Amino acid sequence: MISAEGLVHAFTRNAAYLERHLDGLTHADSLVQPPVTGNCILWILGHILCYRNFTLQALGQPPIMPEAARFDAGSEPVTADSPDLPRFEALRAAFDQAQARIFEGIRHLTPEQAVEIITQGSFTLPRAELVMTYMRHESYHMGQFELLREIALSQRA
Secondary structure (H helix, E strand, O other): OOOHHHHHHHHHHHHHHHHHHHOOOOHHHHOOOOOOOOOOHHHHHHHHHHHHHHHHHHOOOOOOOHHHHHHOOOOOOOOOOOOOOOOHHHHHHHHHHHHHHHHHHHHOOOHHHHHOEEEEOOEEEEHHHHHHHHHHHHHHHHHHHHHHHHHHHHOOO
16 A cells, blocks of 8 residues: 555655755756767656656646656657756756645545546556656656766766
8 A cells, every 4th residue: 555654755765866866967967968878867857857747737736847848758858958948957946846746745635535546648547556656757767867977977077
């Protein structure tokens, strides 16, 4: 059974990973491309925010940064800076705001709502399981930051 406490703990752990791996990086660092097929830090952070918006929707909360939809699965990679891209710092701030709203949504989730079957995107799951699915997806991407951080730091002049 998925508990509110377990969800809060898991999202707190993800936020700690993000802080550890992105602390001290700049917008320029976030645009460094990995030397193999993959996405830069900015795209992955935007992708996490896109899915945090899905999480917020599942919890009955408003989205934090609607423009994060630009980073949905299958979207174009970020290969260079451009005026239409959100800044790395704005994405970091939106992540923190999403964290607070996710916790608020979890706190207000009734047991009946937690087990209610909902459909969102390609998923049809009990609400709490859907939120856990999004958290696990986020965890996968958090793991990518460790290597991407080292790649970005190695490119500093």
